[in-house]
Amino acid sequence: MRSLRDRLKGYKKEIIREDEVAATLDELIDEVETRSELPETALEAALPGWEEETPYGRCYLREVRFDALTSHGHYPLARTRHLEPELLHKVCKAKETATLDWAEICFFDTETTGLGTGAGSFIFLFGIGYFEEDEFVVRQYFLRQYGEERAMLWAISQLLERFRAAVSFNGKGFDWKLLETRFTMQRLELQPTQHLDLLPPARRLYKKVLGNTKLITLETEVLGFSRVDDTPGKMAPELYFAYQTDGDARRLAGIFTHNVHDILTLTTLSAHIGGLVAQPLVRAEHPEELFGLSRWYDEWTQREFAEACLVRVSEIDEAGDYAREALWKLSLLHKRLGQYEKAALLWEELLTEPGMWQTAPRIELAKYYEHRVRDIGSALTLTEQTITLVQERRMVLRSLAVEHELRELEHRRNRLVRKSEQAARG
Structure with a gap:
């Protein structure tokens, strides 16, 4: 039986909990009333978020949350968590070999005022996606005015410290370099992180067959996703500058959506490429995919898988150009392995x-x-x-x-x- 003292303590806790709930409800009511009084052009009305306090002032951010089972094109977001992260390390040629968990990996993308990585370009929108329990969260940090850049960068650094690896698309050559520049300009420290750039592996697999490896091309042709209510990235700087002039945030909605789409595509593209590597003979549908996979397996000295991919091309294409190329590559593989008789038979076939x-x-x-x-x-x-x-x-x-x-x-x-x-x- 509980003592009187214990029961009084529990009663006190209930009173405190009810007070906290009431206070939270009051805050929510105040927030709704405040937003209803805002003009529709205001950032808080057009793109609801919140301010975060930092040692360098306030910055603005918002979150979009998706159930992990939400599909983005052909793949549910949760499919990425079924992938072994080490596969991405291999195809992205990352040096770190320590075992990672998906809770330690984030996906990021930026929207900038220019295409350079020098001091004249700013990151006005930084998006970070990550898995959190049964959800995939996209958090977006927005630069309302240039004077808030130090606060925004500091807040970004606090979130990035949670992760040991970051996935991007051309981030190693552009986004991360610009982020480093902005941190240097603001005299802040950006902790190094393992970088997994999906652009090089995507080029290996799809440049010849698609003609280009832009992210929007990959998501349409490979992932089966079509964008809606999305503002093209090339228009983003102009619209941001217009916002700086008149404060009308409604035109920014498509840019925020574009940033979310980029991060979701990064997530499912990781699942797609990882799935190809894990099950090449089952997942790969085009000879160019198999050629790219064969080169990876050859580099990793998994020659039996490299050979299997080339044989699979000859089965798919039979008497076509891809089949002839596959036989040629297969003959050179046999030659490197010292299997000269096998190579000679293929050379005779190709004569x-x-x-x-x-x-x-x-x-x-x-x-x-x-x-x-x-x-x-x-x-x-x-x-x-x-x-x-x-x-x-x-x-x-x-x-x-x-x-x-x-x-x-x-x-x-x-x-x-x-x-x-x-x-x-x-």
């Missing part, structure tokens, strides 16, 4: 193909017969055939590259002729 495949396999076969089989006669025959093909090409295409190739082949033929004569003399 009847058009274009470069007519010369490149013959050159490799000539090397194989000369140095591995010690069949100088076959090596010489292949070299002479290749010279004839290059001479035919020169009739159509005159270039220094063709001339250089022809001189190298003639030099090889002359050497083989000498070897053949020496062998004949015994």
Whole structure:
């Protein structure tokens, strides 16, 4: 049985809790009433958020929260948390190998007044996305006036300290560099963090097939997401400068939405690329994806996976150009691994193909017969055939590259002729 003293303590706590709830309700009522009195052009009315106190004054921020199961294109946001973070480290060529948890990783994007990273460019909107329990949170810090920059940067640094890695798209070359510049200008310290830039891996996978690897292109063509109520990034500086002139924040709504979309796309693009690496033969649908994955596995000395990706290309495309390229790459992989007989079989298969495949396999076969089989006669025959093909090409295409190739082949033929004569003399 509880003592009288314990019951009195509990009663006191209930009174305090009721007082706290009442105070919170009063604050909410005051906030709603205050906002209803604001003109619709005011920032607080157009883009509701709150002020944060810092040692350097106040800054303005807002949050947008999504259930983790919310889909962004083909993927729910939660799919990213199913990915092993180490896969992103590998494709982004990050040096740190320590195991990370998704609670230690954030996604960030900036909207700026210019495209340079020098002292004349400002970050007027900084967005950070991260997983928090069953939600994905996008917090946006907005520079209402230039005098608040130090306060805004300090607040950003406090949030960034929660994370050990940050994911961006071209952030290593632009966004983070500009952030470092702004911190230096404001005499603040920005803690270093592990940077995972998705632009290089996206280029490897999609530059040839899509023509460009802009984030909006990737999200449309790869992730299946189409933007609505979104202001293009190139218009952002002009609209921000207009806001600085007349204070009308309504025109900024599309910029804030654009920033949110960029961060959500970063999140699901991470899931997509990571899924390709984890299950290449299941997830990859285009030969260029498989070529990119094969190069990664080759770099990671996982040669059996590299070979499997190239074989898969030949199955998808069969007799097309991609299949021929896959066989060529596969032959070079066998050569690097010292599997010369396998490579030679593929070179023989490619001899009847058009274009470069007519010369490149013959050159490799000539090397194989000369140095591995010690069949100088076959090596010489292949070299002479290749010279004839290059001479035919020169009739159509005159270039220094063709001339250089022809001189190298003639030099090889002359050497083989000498070897053949020496062998004949015994």
